Amino acid sequence: MxxxxxxxxxxxxxxxxxxxxxxxxxxxxxxxxxxxxxxxxxxxxxxxxxxxxxxxxxxxxxxxxxxxxxxxxxxxxxxVGTSRYAVGVHLDPSVLTFVLLGIDGAVVDSRTRPTPSANDPARTVRLIVTEIDGLLDTSGVDRARVVGVGIAAPGPIDAERGVVVDPPNLAGWHRVPLRDAIAQGTGFPVVLDKDVTAAAVAERWHERAPGGASFAFLYLGIGLGVGLVLGEDVVRGGSGNAGEIGHIPVDPDGPPCACGSRGCVAVSCTPAALVAEAEALGLLPATHVDDDARSIDEALTRLVVRAADGDAGTLALLERTAERIARALAVVCNLLDVDRVIIGGPMWHRLAPWLEADIPQLLASLLVARGLHHVAVAGTGLGDDVGAIGAACLVLDAALAPQPRSLLLG
Ligand SMILES: [Zn+2]
Structure with missing residues (x-):
């Protein structure tokens, strides 16, 4: 060394x-x-x-x-909360979210736009640049006070080159150099990270007293992933792609997965899997929405309406989902011995009423160190925009937070 x-x-x-x-x-x-x-x-x-x-x-x-x-x-x-700002952009397969964040972590302004559905990254890049410009115009902030733009994107990413690499839910995105394209379009410094990592950074930036706590942020979007903070450090891994939990098997009788296993998180816990199972059980009309993020989103909303009406089949399905998610979290918690699990992401608030009560006790029963310490489970306090807020926090974190590695001579 x-x-x-x-x-x-x-x-x-x-x-x-x-x-x-x-x-x-x-x-x-x-x-x-x-x-x-x-x-x-x-x-x-x-x-x-x-x-x-x-x-x-x-x-x-x-x-x-x-x-x-x-x-x-x-x-x-x-x-002085208004002394510096950062722009955060969350590129989700169904919606683009933009926030303008003050240095104090307060959202000054925000907006959402549907993600262009055509397999056309160049069009999405143009839209992002235009919307950042519009956000800064309407908020009226002095652009000289904007530290930079952060982008939270679905993984995998090439962190070093700022490239979005074939994310499973963004058809047509093959090695798109998103970081440099947005930097060129806006003139601001840009950082790119995975959405799950951005969400974890948002939580850490907003903590009053971080105190070296370790936590996992379970991100429920069209895909599922975890962002990790161990001690004071955000864990990104060797290539910036840590936190991929998609192939943790959670249901031995579950559907086959492309990886060769059965009942992985990717095929039994994602919104697409939930909707597919509901269709197979006759709880939703069979529309075979497959990969279309927006129709999965809409079908999920119909499913939680059924749960709110007290439909027994739907409630049982959501109970099984809570158990599967708890099994995946148990693997993460046992491996990394975290103190807390935070759950959020664009799908969370709709599912929370049915999952929030069951996951903590199911998880507790699966933890090896349960006799030694409690693992708290809570929904994020940052709302559905946690990905975009996290993207802005990436900028503030990089520019303003103490980074021990900044001490090292290059
Ligand atoms: Zn798998």
Whole structure:
């Protein structure tokens, strides 16, 4: 292993990111509190705060009396949420979601457009560029304050080259250099990541006190995948494609899968599989929607209406789905020993009323370390746009969060 050192500027940049991260996650902190929580000297904190104040990223927000006894009141420092922005784009097979996110993680503006159904990536790229332009126009933000554009795309991706590589639910997308195309079209720096990874980054960016927690984000879109944060680190794997759970077998009697197994997640838990099973059971009219993302989406909505009406066959199907998902999550949790599971994605809120109650107890019964610690399961607090919010968080995370690897000399 090659050991690399750090030089003064890279340490300075890292310390500044640590201070900003502390201010961002608190409602207000004084310089004294910052020195205490970061372990940096008072002088270093003071210098960093002067730079952040100069840049308009933080502001002085009044004075608070010293916590212990008499003494000079302390000036509280607070993040300026409107000082920087990032644009997030979620490329989903059925819908394009755009958000403009402030540095404080608040959604300033958002919009959705149907994903062009023709197998025409160039048309989708043009639409994305036009809509980003429109979003910035209507929101009226100063473009100089936009740090960049993040794109969350279905995997697999070539992370190094910023290329979308043959995603199973986007017909016609063969090695599309999406990152560079959007950079060229908008003039902004662009980052591209998998949608599941973006969702995990969104959760981490919005946590008040990350505290080294490890979690898996189960992303329920047209496909299923997990985004992973272990300790403080987002896990991307060697090629940026970690988190593919599609071929975990969860039902030994399930349908055959292209991988040669039976009852994999990909053929027994996805919305397409759910709709196909409902059609086979006569719960939905057989329309054989197959790969068309929008019709699967609509059929899923019809299915949850049946569940809401109390249809016994539909409820039993959703119960089986909860069990299968819990089995897949158990493999992830047992392998990585995470503390929490967060579930979200465009399909989640419709299915949550039927899956949310069953998954935690089913999962708990399958965990090897259940006697040692509890694994909490909860829906995301970030809503259906978590992919797009995550895409914007990729930009903020890369530009502003403390990245230990930034210390390494190139
Ligand atoms: Zn399989």
């Amino acid at each position: 090659v050991r690399r050192g750090a030089n003064q500027p890279s340490v300075g940049g890292y310390n500044q990111a640590v201070v900003l991260d502390q201010i961002r996650r608190a409602d207000g902190l004084s310089r004294v509190e910052l020195a205490e929580t970061t372990g940096l000297s008072a002088q270093t904190v003071s210098n960093i705060c002067a730079r952040l104040l100069d840049a308009g990223i933080i502001e002085e927000a009044g004075r608070a009396a010293a916590a212990a006894g008499p003494g000079k009141p302390r000036t509280t420092l607070r993040l």
